Amino acid sequence: MKELFIIKIGGNVIDVMDKLSVFLKKFSVINSPKILIHGGGKLATDLSTKLGIEAKLVDGKRITDAATLQIITMVYSGINKSIVAKLQALGANSIGICGADLNMIPAKKRAVGAIDYGFVGDVLMEKIPVTHWTDLLEKNICPVVAPITADSSGQLLNTNADTIASSVAQALSKTYKVTLIYCFEKNGVLQNPDDEQSVIPLIQPEIYSTFKSQGVISKGMIPKLDNSFEAMKNGVSKVIIGNALQIDKLITSKEGTHLSLA
Amino acid sequence: MKELFIIKIGGNVIDVMDKLSVFLKKFSVINSPKILIHGGGKLATDLSTKLGIEAKLVDGKRITDAATLQIITMVYSGINKSIVAKLQALGANSIGICGADLNMIPAKKRAVGAIDYGFVGDVLMEKIPVTHWTDLLEKNICPVVAPITADSSGQLLNTNADTIASSVAQALSKTYKVTLIYCFEKNGVLQNPDDEQSVIPLIQPEIYSTFKSQGVISKGMIPKLDNSFEAMKNGVSKVIIGNALQIDKLITSKEGTHLSLA
Numbered sequence: 001m002k003e004l005f006i007i008k009i010g011g012n013v014i015d016v017m018d019k020l021s022v023f024l025k026k027f028s029v030i031n032s033p034k035i036l037i038h039g040g041g042k043l044a045t046d047l048s049t050k051l052g053i054e055a056k057l058v059d060g061k062r063i064t065d066a067a068t069l070q071i072i073t074m075v076y077s078g079i080n081k082s083i084v085a086k087l088q089a090l091g092a093n094s095i096g097i098c099g100a101d102l103n104m105i106p107a108k109k110r111a112v113g114a115i116d117y118g119f120v121g122d123v124l125m126e127k128i129p130v131t132h133w134t135d136l137l138e139k140n141i142c143p144v145v146a147p148i149t150a151d152s153s154g155q156l157l158n159t160n161a162d163t164i165a166s167s168v169a170q171a172l173s174k175t176y177k178v179t180l181i182y183c184f185e186k187n188g189v190l191q192n193p194d195d196e197q198s199v200i201p202l203i204q205p206e207i208y209s210t211f212k213s214q215g216v217i218s219k220g221m222i223p224k225l226d227n228s229f230e231a232m233k234n235g236v237s238k239v240i241i242g243n244a245l246q247i248d249k250l251i252t253s254k255e256g257t258h259l260s261l262a
Numbered sequence: 263m264k265e266l267f268i269i270k271i272g273g274n275v276i277d278v279m280d281k282l283s284v285f286l287k288k289f290s291v292i293n294s295p296k297i298l299i300h301g302g303g304k305l306a307t308d309l310s311t312k313l314g315i316e317a318k319l320v321d322g323k324r325i326t327d328a329a330t331l332q333i334i335t336m337v338y339s340g341i342n343k344s345i346v347a348k349l350q351a352l353g354a355n356s357i358g359i360c361g362a363d364l365n366m367i368p369a370k371k372r373a374v375g376a377i378d379y380g381f382v383g384d385v386l387m388e389k390i391p392v393t394h395w396t397d398l399l400e401k402n403i404c405p406v407v408a409p410i411t412a413d414s415s416g417q418l419l420n421t422n423a424d425t426i427a428s429s430v431a432q433a434l435s436k437t438y439k440v441t442l443i444y445c446f447e448k449n450g451v452l453q454n455p456d457d458e459q460s461v462i463p464l465i466q467p468e469i470y471s472t473f474k475s476q477g478v479i480s481k482g483m484i485p486k487l488d489n490s491f492e493a494m495k496n497g498v499s500k501v502i503i504g505n506a507l508q509i510d511k512l513i514t515s516k517e518g519t520h521l522s523l524a
Contacts (some may be wrong), residue, residue, distance in 0.1 A: 051312055070340070077339035081410060083416060085362040089416030095363045098345040102357050102403065141364065148343060154351030157342060173346070 003032045004137065004176035005251065006163035010039040011184030012246040014079065023244045024083065024182075029033055029092035031177065031250065033062070033137040035168065037145040038083060038092075039161045041080035042073040043167040056118075064118040064158040072158050087142065094142040099123075099149030100156065102132045104162060107149035108159055118188060121157025123164060128171035137176075162224055166231040173235030175226070179251070180236050182224055182258040183244035193218055199242075204260050231262050265514065266399065266438035270427035272301040272448030275506040276341065285445075285506045286345065290352035292513065294303030295438065296397040298356075299407040300345060301423045306337040318380075326380040326420040334420050335410055337521050348405065356404040361385075362418065364394045367426060369411035369419055383411040383419025385426060386429040390433035390455070422494045424486055428493040429444065435497030441513070442498050444486055445506035450519035451487070455480055461504075467491060481513075494523050 007027065013019045025038065048055065048071050056063040064072070080096040087094040099105030099121070105128060113203035136143055145168075147161035162182065169180040188199035203211070208225060211217045217225065228239040242249075242256020249255040269289065277283045289298065310333050312316065318325040320382020326334070342358040349356040361367030361383070369383035369392060398405055408432075409423035424444065431442040450461035465473070470487060472477045479487065490501040504511075511517040 073343055074336035075339035077343050078336035081335055081339050081360050081362055081408075084360075085418050086410035086416040088362055088365050088412060089414060093364060095357075095359070097357070098343050098346075100343055100350055100358070103350050104354060146343075150347035150350060153350040250296050259458060 001175070001177040002201075004172060004178050004242050005032055005034040005181060006037070006165055006169045006172070006178060007034065007181045007183060007247065008161055009244050010161060011186070011244070012036055012038065013183070013185055014038055015042050016035065016038065019185075020083075020247060021086070023247060024250045025090060026094060026245075028092040032141075035073055035133075035137075035143050035145065036083070037147065037165045037168070038149060038253055038261050040072060040076045040079060044072050045094045048110040049073050054140040054156070054220075058115050059196075061108055061115055063116070069119040069156060069158055073156055080144055083144050085258050087144065092142055093140060094144050095136065096144045096146065098146045099159065099164070100154075102129070103150075104129060104132050104143075105145075105149050105159070105168070107159060108151050108153075109155065109157055114127050119155065119157050121151065121159040123149065123159065123167040125167040125171055128168065129158065130175060133168070133172055134175055162227060164238070166227045167237045170231050170234040173237070178239040179240065179248055180182065180228065180231060181240045181242070181247070183242055183250065183256075185246055186243065187246075187255070188242045189217060189221055191216055202253060202258050202260060204262065228259050229261070232259065239257055248260055263437070263439040266434060266436070266440050267292055267296040267443060267510065268299070268427055268431045268440060269296065269437075269443045269445060270299040270301075270381055271445055272423060273448070273506070274304065275445070276302065276426055277304050280495075281507060282345075283348070283377050285509060286350060287346050288507075288510045289381075290349055290354035292509075294403075297346070297405050297407065299393075299409065299423050299427045299430070300338075300341060301409060302334060302338045302341060304306065305341065306334050309333050309337055320377050323377055326382050329384060330498040331381040331418060331420055334442065335418055338408040338410055342406055344478055345406050349406065354404055355402060355404050358406045358408065360408045361421065361426070362416075364391070365412075366391060366394050366405075367411050367421070367430070368414075370413050371417065371419055371420060372503070375467065381412065381417065381419050383421040385421065385429040386409065387433055390430065392433055392437060395430070395434055396437055401440055403484070418498045424489060428489045431498045432448050432496040434492050434500070439502040440498045442493060442501065443504070443509070443512055444488065444490070445504055445509060445512065446517075448505065449477060449508075449517070450504045453478055462519050463516060465519060467523065491523070494521065
């Protein structure tokens, strides 16, 4: 099977133009089929603040109300087009999409339970139209994905970019040997959050359980890792977590944190 | 040759959700290859005002500075994704693009002459990659186009939506029998701007010259008409100007203003 890299970029790498440029330059020369999924960094929060729209929190969970959805849609879609323009200039033919385009990431609005999350979407992984993705990849086109989806009624929905990355990775794992990479400003999963040199090079399920019970792994990292192990159980070959500015090394060597089932 | 409808929607139809929904419903059932190009209506201006970014004018011409470009990119791209989500829900498979995506509308920054327009793009019509457009259209996919382009250095550029429509129409006129439709909130080109019933049903070059010299045609309409006659000289079959809410009738009957070379 052909190798496919699905790379999710997040954290402050998105906000700082110089850093984003370094990443995109290295990303553009990856000589395999590739998909880029990005977040919105601090830009959506900044714009909301400027417009006087306060973040809505219920029980510590962020709620996407209509005003926030509108901001997020604009900011993420705008970043999406900036990234595509830069990739084109670097010679990497790319197309900027969200989940609504060609319905490439079908989703549904999260059901209201103890919390009403508002306009938040959950990916319907089994409905991802694999051929739309392969059609682009086989033409050497790189999809650049903004984390917005829509439900079948045409309602746009704020959707977690990590989840999009792992859902698309799983859906495409029957067609490609998929490497899923989560990259951001840290060098990997750290044993000590204050020490960038404390990268844990390899995490297997057993060690992961131990780390979790010992509280070694930071809370923010746990959904990402749970997600990743789940993705590997469903066919994704490799998951790597590391520094976006070293994307070239994450792919070719043992930089960052590598996850393994065995 | 197969018929292709290239429809540019502008004016306040974009701003008012009810009107946009009526338009999209009628647009979605057009049973021929079709392309939708939209503007940003008042939304970009509204957001700029809220953020305290003043419109920059030089000699009465609007200038796109960096802050304005950022607003425009976000607003137009956001509208673009909303339209795509609604079309999907209506069963019209669509993909939202700007000129940078697959480099589908190559452009260059307008040269600084008497006025520096800032980040404004002029379409490089002869470089439009026709096969990227036909690939989508032949798969029954409707491209939905936001009026943003990029130059070869990856700089995003604000670009006139009317010009994009007529450039794409000309580029595709060797492959399709192209009908170019400009629609907005008016019923057509009006003989008396205050009388919606004064639609001029047919405009030919000679009458157009007479109307222009008599000042019958409003100044805002002249670039659109100049552009349209130019497009017809370059192979576009028909140009129709009329009310977006009657898009069904513009296509099938003699509503609106029809332009003709002879």
